[in-house]
Amino acid sequence: MIEYPEIDRYASLDSPMHRFDPRAKIIAFLFLIFSIVIIPELKIVIIGLFFAIFLLILSRIPLSFVLGHLKWVALFVLSLYVMLAFTFPGKEIAKFYFLSITAEGLYTGSLITLRAFSAVILIFPMIGTMRFDTMIKALDKLKVPNILVQMLMFTYRYIFVFMDEFQRIGTAMRSRGFKLRTTLYALRTIGKAMGMLFVRSYERAERVYRAMHSRGYTGNPKTLVEFEIRRRDYILAVSIIGFAVSLHIISFFLP
């Protein structure tokens, strides 16, 4: 069984991050993420990482949930780390047979890894603290082009449609004895089944769209949540942005 991508599973908790106005939250966090990933200094990146962890703890999202999601990132980033460590030209500090690890490789690798982890960790206090449809509405309010907002919303919804269909076909295939191997037959079958999966998801998506329409959906995302930006939100947003700017000021003055 595949797991649903429920990034907003803990959206119903209560924390300063949950109470943060969605629009201000999105802008402040995007600013912070963008600033951290271009910091050239490892030391400053570590400060950024700690700040990210601080915001994560503030959001009360269970750590186990976040760690589960970090698995993927770790896989990708760490493989890059290893590749860089061995291939980056520079001062050699260790050698295995014909492969050698360089100090510059390790430094660049660490820099990249920590930046990436900071960015991913920040995603949780940012979008894990509001429901996905709230985020969609916030994006709409932020004047993101309507076609993109709608595509984001429908794609999100259809991902579940797809995964459901995928799961059903998978169950049906297994119950008739199919096993995924690397034989030509298996690959061709997978190809056919994927085509079918696609057609069926398309048709189902069409029906879902009809159902939404027949319940009054007109293209403007609506939710029960009303946005109201208060002084507290401004203060929080300005301090996050201020922190991001100060990271760069420090790194500029660092030797």
Add this chain to the structure above:
Amino acid sequence: MVHISDGVLSLPVLAAGWAITIALMAAAICWSKRRRTSAEEIPKLSVVTAAFFVASLIHIPVGPTSVHLILSGLVGVILGILAYPAIFIGLVLQFFLFQHGGITTIGINTVVMGVPALISYGIFKAGNKLGFSRKGVSEGIFGAIAGGLAVALAVLFLVICLLTTGKGFSGVASLVAVAHIPIILIEAAVVGSVVAFLVKVKPELIPLGGARK
């Protein structure tokens, strides 16, 4: 690995990625508005985008490891110009939901995958001009070319990005390129067969296919 994660690339590359992406998206959206892409096309756009998203979760065993599908060529063939915003949305969701790739790199990643998708569309369109058989065979062949090429070009762009970020990345770049060779082949086969299948079963999805009109 086609998605570059946060923190790898230098500021100029990131900025250039966003600039190109915003420009192309604006163009695509203007174009669709002019053609009055009505509300009814949103589901089609979104389903294809969702397929693009879910495809990256299907792992096919290759020797000791497994690779996942990319399908950017298929998106190009089906959606045409609008493939670009579709790939953008797909990447946004891949990061938001599964943390694949990165958030600051969405701009450049969209260029890396989206521009080849547009080129694939061009090739498929050219094939259409030559005349399709309506039985799915020639569509399938062109679909395969489009699918394989989309990945090959994406890898090329990726390598260029890595090389411009720093000299030290040449080793990584060549490893990445080699690792993608089997993916190009698998992708060509899968996209080709899916296109051939769709032409037969759901022709309205492949507007360029000969089966309609």
Add this chain to the structure above:
Amino acid sequence: MKREAITVRNLCYAYPDGTIALEDVNMAVYEGERVAIVGPNGAGKTTFLLHLNGILRGCDGQVEVFGKSVGEVKKEEIIKDVGIVFQDPDDQLFMPTIFDDLAFGPINLGLKEEEVRERVKKALLTLGLSSYENRCPHHLSYGEKKKASLAAVMSMEPRILVLDEPTANLDPRSRAELIGIIKELNEREGITIIIATHDVNAIPELVDRVYVLNKRVIAEGTSHKIFSDVEVLRENNLEVPEVFKLFEVLRCFGYNCEELPLSIDEAVEHLTRTVEINGGHLHLHIHEHTHEAVRKLKSKYEHHLSNLRMKEEGAQTNGTKRSG
């Protein structure tokens, strides 16, 4: 005379792949009526219902809702009036929780939060789903989903309720309850009801009038009229309700009457009346034609046996072919 709630004139529809689903359909449903649409699998019932609130648009045919032509007035106008419950509940439940799904319609109608919550609560209560409020629709059983999808439409409080196969996959009690709820909605709140269904046992109790649809409208009338027309029934894969069948059996045993009852309630009334007319007594007996009549009756309802026999013959022919 009552106002027409739905008027359909010369409606036809073909799917993009060329399948013709509807040809020249005409129909009129009056305000406060309950109407069933029956017909074989693939007759175009679902396709027809999708035209009633403008989801599908047929060729030059016209659908009017309370005199407003669908397609000419704004879509919201129609949607406010006509609520459709789809055949497959998976199509209809698209929000992360049941609450959100029920709130979706009212929110889109632009109602205030207070009112939205009230309507959701009411719909949940009506269908006995109060404890499901925060569950995820994907993780329900089929029958539970079916009820939730009805609740999601009820929360919009439409004046016309269109139901596609509402009783399929429901357990018998839920089915009976649903029938009760539909009747209640109609009787107490005056909601016009249109139902596509294969559940012939529910029809007599549930509706006032029946349309037989098979690409076009084949027949129209009260349940009694439709279920007495053996030709129409046979040609449209229909059957009569069990109660009716049983009274046909009783007739073979000498039970005397013109119009046979279709539901248990009618049966009770009918028996009482017949007994009273006959001076408090009723005689059943085996007369000379009983066995013959019963045999005929049985063969009338056992399409499938004749069908299978045909298949066996087919198999033999085939066997010959193969060896030949």
Add this chain to the structure above:
Amino acid sequence: MKREAITVRNLCYAYPDGTIALEDVNMAVYEGERVAIVGPNGAGKTTFLLHLNGILRGCDGQVEVFGKSVGEVKKEEIIKDVGIVFQDPDDQLFMPTIFDDLAFGPINLGLKEEEVRERVKKALLTLGLSSYENRCPHHLSYGEKKKASLAAVMSMEPRILVLDEPTANLDPRSRAELIGIIKELNEREGITIIIATHDVNAIPELVDRVYVLNKRVIAEGTSHKIFSDVEVLRENNLEVPEVFKLFEVLRCFGYNCEELPLSIDEAVEHLTRTVEINGGHLHLHIHEHTHEAVRKLKSKYEHHLSNLRMKEEGAQTNGTKRSG
């Protein structure tokens, strides 16, 4: 004594989200039997059926198929014996043509092309689908899909056939045909049949034995035994077949018998016998208790009315709460 085809011991299952679907289920189905599983929506019927060929695995409970423990022997062994037809035919047909779909199972069993073709042909013939071989499944009507999904399982020639709601959404003729086909498969080829269904009118004709499932096994026995147990019926959202109800009405009019018939066939037999015993005649009359008895009977079957009343009260209470 017959061999046990399926033995289930102490099966329990909870979904990942914590919903408990099955608790300590025990069941034994003998070779060549036809067994129905009934129970309210959300009772765990579908969940249970998915255990029979190992798609789901419950906690330490055991499922044995012809003495082989599912989970201990190779999966293919079990799949060869147990064929499952899902509730929704769309879940089952995933190949571009009907032929591919029917060939899918046999190919996976590792059969030779010749044999695969033969089996596909036979399955198509059995279900009367021979002309559909090259059609695309998703352009078929619901009834045709339903038959095709049964054919896709039949081509694997299972010794045990498991069906989830086979009659839902079928038009009455297709339903009757399907019932006929299932009986034929059982009688002619000795296939053991297990059916989860809400279609109480089909049960007496279709199966030999009934299990009432509601998380655990509540009751077990012949249709007659189950349908006479008012308590079990009420508590598990079940109802009796229409024919049975009608004979209860007849009983109020003085029809005298111990065991009431459940299907039309039984009714004919029953009437004939009763008339013969009574010297060729049968008296019905309104006696002093008739009206009272009928009233009682009606209230017995109208759960939904009492239920609705309850809900109204609930609504009122709720209203009070809100204003308070």
